[in-house]
Amino acid sequence: MNFQLSPSDLLAPSKAVRSDVLLVLLRDGYEVLPERMAGLPGTIARAMQCGHWSPAAGKRLSLYLPDDAFASRVILLGIGQGKQQDIREALSKAVKELVSEDVRLAVYFAQDATIDQVRTAMLAVGGAGYVYSNTKPSAKGGLKKVVIGAPNANDCRTGFEEGRALLAGMGLAREWANRPANHATPTLLGKVAEEIARSGNEGHGDARFKCELLDEAKVRKLGMGAFLAVAKGSSEPLRFIVLQYHGADRKQAPLAFVGKGITFDSGGISIKPGAGMDEMKFDMSGAASVLGLFEALRHLRPAINVVGLIPACENMPSGEATKPGDVITSMSGQTIEVLNTDAEGRLILCDALTYAERFKPLAVVDIATLTGNCVMALGNLRSGLFSQHDELARAIEQAADESADLCWRMPMDDAYGKGLKSNFADMANIAGRTAGAISAAKFLERYTSAYPWAHLDIAGTAWDEGAAKGATGRPVPLLVRLVLNLAKTPVQFALPAPEGGKATARDTGKTGKPAARKPAAAKGKGAAAGKRG
Numbered sequence: 001m002n003f004q005l006s007p008s009d010l011l012a013p014s015k016a017v018r019s020d021v022l023l024v025l026l027r028d029g030y031e032v033l034p035e036r037m038a039g040l041p042g043t044i045a046r047a048m049q050c051g052h053w054s055p056a057a058g059k060r061l062s063l064y065l066p067d068d069a070f071a072s073r074v075i076l077l078g079i080g081q082g083k084q085q086d087i088r089e090a091l092s093k094a095v096k097e098l099v100s101e102d103v104r105l106a107v108y109f110a111q112d113a114t115i116d117q118v119r120t121a122m123l124a125v126g127g128a129g130y131v132y133s134n135t136k137p138s139a140k141g142g143l144k145k146v147v148i149g150a151p152n153a154n155d156c157r158t159g160f161e162e163g164r165a166l167l168a169g170m171g172l173a174r175e176w177a178n179r180p181a182n183h184a185t186p187t188l189l190g191k192v193a194e195e196i197a198r199s200g201n202e203g204h205g206d207a208r209f210k211c212e213l214l215d216e217a218k219v220r221k222l223g224m225g226a227f228l229a230v231a232k233g234s235s236e237p238l239r240f241i242v243l244q245y246h247g248a249d250r251k252q253a254p255l256a257f258v259g260k261g262i263t264f265d266s267g268g269i270s271i272k273p274g275a276g277m278d279e280m281k282f283d284m285s286g287a288a289s290v291l292g293l294f295e296a297l298r299h300l301r302p303a304i305n306v307v308g309l310i311p312a313c314e315n316m317p318s319g320e321a322t323k324p325g326d327v328i329t330s331m332s333g334q335t336i337e338v339l340n341t342d343a344e345g346r347l348i349l350c351d352a353l354t355y356a357e358r359f360k361p362l363a364v365v366d367i368a369t370l371t372g373n374c375v376m377a378l379g380n381l382r383s384g385l386f387s388q389h390d391e392l393a394r395a396i397e398q399a400a401d402e403s404a405d406l407c408w409r410m411p412m413d414d415a416y417g418k419g420l421k422s423n424f425a426d427m428a429n430i431a432g433r434t435a436g437a438i439s440a441a442k443f444l445e446r447y448t449s450a451y452p453w454a455h456l457d458i459a460g461t462a463w464d465e466g467a468a469k470g471a472t473g474r475p476v477p478l479l480v481r482l483v484l485n486l487a488k489t490p491v492q493f494a495l496p497a498p499e500g501g502k503a504t505a506r507d508t509g510k511t512g513k514p515a516a517r518k519p520a521a522a523k524g525k526g527a528a529a530g531k532r533g
């Protein structure tokens with residue numbers, strides 16, 4: 001989708017931005033000066049005077065004007081007081097009705113717009129204008145060219161640039177999450193990452209982007225026994241993707257993002273029921289959001305260092321697959337009894353979380369379609385946020401609110417992790433029947449003692465079901481906002497309290513317990529921990 005920004009005057013449309021359809025966004029209080037009653041402004045004034053139309057949010061009026069205007073078809077669209085939610089809803093609905101027609105669209109604010117309003121309008125238009133066609137050549141439409149206009153367009157350029165970067169990132173995340181598992185293999189995801197890094201460096205002399213792809217042999221050498229235990233049931237080769245972006249001094253600690261990249265989750269030997277199993281092609285949405293973040297970074301190039309880690313593989317049953325009861329050794333040295341092979345996300349993530357230590361990160365955020373239980377708890381409105389680090393959690397909540405990509409902080413009391421006890425390993429990979437989203441987070445927590453950490457469970461928010469089945473591109477807006485906020489105002493997150501040490505007031509969770517604890521195995525058994533050095 002190609003976006004263009006244009007300063008507009010509804011009285012003097014420029015031939016250069018002529019489109020098929022012009023959507024005119026009007027806020028409450030729109031007034032037309034008597035000396036400007038010609039053309040479109042006069043038509044708008046008459047429609048309001050006759051009481052046929054008002055700029056109430058979502059209210060529409062279709063007009064057909066002589067061909068000297070911006071477009072032969074004009075739609076007045078009310079946005080009420082201009083609140084972001086009103087703009088989003090009004091535009092999404094209007095654009096969804098237009099996309100099938102393959103139109104050139106122009107969207108003009110009749111009054112001065114804010115940076116936030118321009119960004120919001122672009123996300124709504126671009127989001128609604130996306131049509132999946134990779135494996136459906138018959139799919140029609142999709143917006144190709146969109147002109148965004150406002151009288152004060154030149155003051156809104158940052159909103160426009162951010163909108164464009166976000167749309168590129170969300171578009172990439174949606175596209176790859178939507179592609180079926182046989183068209184979005186770990187190998188292909190690796191190629192996408194390479195391509196992002198390559199094009200991110202193109203035309204720039206500073207080589208800010210770097211991509212490394214680890215294959216099975218390298219993953220084995222690293223001792224990622226948990227990741228391997230999931231991947232080995234499938235004949236599709238695994239990939240461990242390492243993306244790096246250096247926008248600041250290379251000595252500065254990076255923010256690290258870890259995305260769950262299960263390209264298909266059949267459940268493995270603990271196989272899932274057939275109904276709806278196709279949706280488990282979306283189980284790499286966390287990975288897609290990390291790729292989407294890097295795609296946005298390619299456009300925005302902020303002054304911060306970022307690492308993206310993606311363990312990618314399929315979870316399949318076979319003669320080679322991990323069996324319930326098998327005990328595996330993670331890269332951290334901690335052993336895991338796999339009581340349910342369908343709790344595979346935490347197994348690939350735990351090794352990626354251990355791998356993240358080598359970057360000495362400022363903080364690590366993992367993003368995963370981790371539990372059906374999180375969908376039960378929060379539905380498709382808010383992603384689940386799990387962290388014992390108050391300052392990091394607040395930064396994420398703020399980014400979520402600012403980007404309207406909402407999340408909700410869940411409790412992390414240590415008692416929720418009790419059920420992970422195993423008689424045959426340091427921990428089991430599942431706990432009891434209740435609070436499954438939290439016990440999953442408690443499992444991951446045992447691999448994160450080296451840095452401030454947060455976990456986003458996006459099982460409910462990454463895709464829509466039913467007739468509108470498809471990836472949403474979430475939580476790319478949240479992640480991009482978080483990175484931009486931290487680039488603008490650098491924060492030194494306090495480290496988790498050392499083992500046995502007293503936590504500072506700041507990193508004490510609501511329970512009054514230390515923010516994170518050293519995992520049991522890291523205390524004495526540390527064979528593999530020692531190996532890692």
Ligand code: BES
Nearest residue numbers: 340342343345369370371372373430459
């Ligand atoms: N990928 C699923 C989680 C999921 C399920 C996301 C449904 C979205 C919709 C995950 O790997 C899984 O299977 N989790 C199990 C965990 C259980 C075995 C402890 C679940 O949620 O049922």
Ligand code: MN
Nearest residue numbers: 265342343344
């Ligand atoms: Mn599963």
Ligand code: ZN
Nearest residue numbers: 262265283345
């Ligand atoms: Zn899964």
